[in-house]
Amino acid sequence: MTALDLPRSFTIREGDLRILNPFDDAKLATLGRAIKLRPGASILDLCSGKGELLCTWARDHGVTGTGVDISTAFTAAARARAAELGVADRVRFVHGDAATHVPEQRVDLAACVGATWIGGGVPGTLEILERALRPGGMVLVGVPYWRRDPPDEETVTGCHARSRDEFRDLPGLVGLFGECGWDLVEMVLADQDSWDRYAAAHWLNLRRWLDANPGDELAGELRRELTEDPLRHVRYRRDHLGWGVFALLRR
Template sequence: MDLPRSFVIREGDLRILNPFDAGKLATLGRALKLRPGTSILDLCSGKGELLCTWARDHAVVGTGVDISTAFTEAARARAVELGVAERVRFVHGDAASYVPDEPVDVAACVGATWIGGGVAGTLEILQRGLRPGGIALVGEPYWRIDPPDQTTVEGCHAATREDFRDLPGLVRLFGDQGWDLVEMVLADQDSWDRYAAAHWLNLRRWLDANPGDPLAGELRQELTEDPLRHVRYEREYLGWGVFALIRR
């Protein structure tokens, strides 16, 4: 059970594996008014930056779960680097089926709602590990601008326009599922650029060092096509944010 190797190559030395930068991640932690000892479950925790930096800055405790062995190892190393290894732990496993031993104060799935087949299913997964009155964190794309055609939809990594909602539609969905939206921090075009462009440099350096690798052709094509796709479609039409929710 693991992610394809291309994911590890593409993310390279990135610590935040979504269109947030360190400032926005810190803003979210402050906005949630985290107290020392707050317990957090981070599903699809990636390289652990959310848990590790919030443990350092707010003295939270928690567990991260991710399917990637490489990302889990990087998260454990980051915890040691920041001196928070006694506060947080990282588990290699299937986030969709993981249930904590005790309910937590905050349950997060930031940028991976595919584990529940979408927002509604992911909220059900988060709720089963959440204490009454606890906060669910969901990271999710939304349409900034209504896509004019199918080419634009596919340029934003969607199969159909209905794969994403606009921001009002996403907020309405939270309410329809029985949750109050209590905070949100949104990515902007610059943080999209930082995330996307970092992939291009990672891919180019890997290709230069591994020209004969079986993945080289696939990743060469990605590097050729992705910059134009990003500036033409993704940065203009697709937004992304993390939304804090409390069950009604």
């Protein structure tokens, strides 16, 4: 791990997953169709993970783009995926801090799917994305929301929220976009099955890694996670926490 990187546990947990959020292949493809991507459109994907959004949309829609991610392992995986899909001449992946990245040219679409921590929340992330956007361009932001009001602090903590106010419910989130001066023009939401696929894939990755690395310094920490997370998911996150990607145009 370099000075600018994610902890090793992230790489272990995500394993061979290509989409590092509660979307599946079908939902990612649906999103690409729904926002009516045009051939040659330019995209900046901040916190691009393993590059599945950029690589599959370059293949399916003929877009070009740049992905920026702090993880050296994820960036390497994204470059390999671009080569695998034959789109390495249309997309590139940069190891760096997405919060401070400045593109060489403004883009048609700026995305941050599942990492609004780079701006300290939705409003700050929208400001970061807008700096990269050409006039009339579109923003994509992926963010959690409360599907059901958490009844107690135990539920809030079980959903990995620092407080009840960290997330809004869906009407509150849509209202926040408006308060920030954006029109919501499309959305694709995760469902309980896609949450299950993402969460359960972590458990299998963790178990296989633990079986292969019983003496590793991370074994104790990741053993606790595997013991606790399935119950946390079915008791709290699955019913209370939603997640979606929202397409916005500046008013």
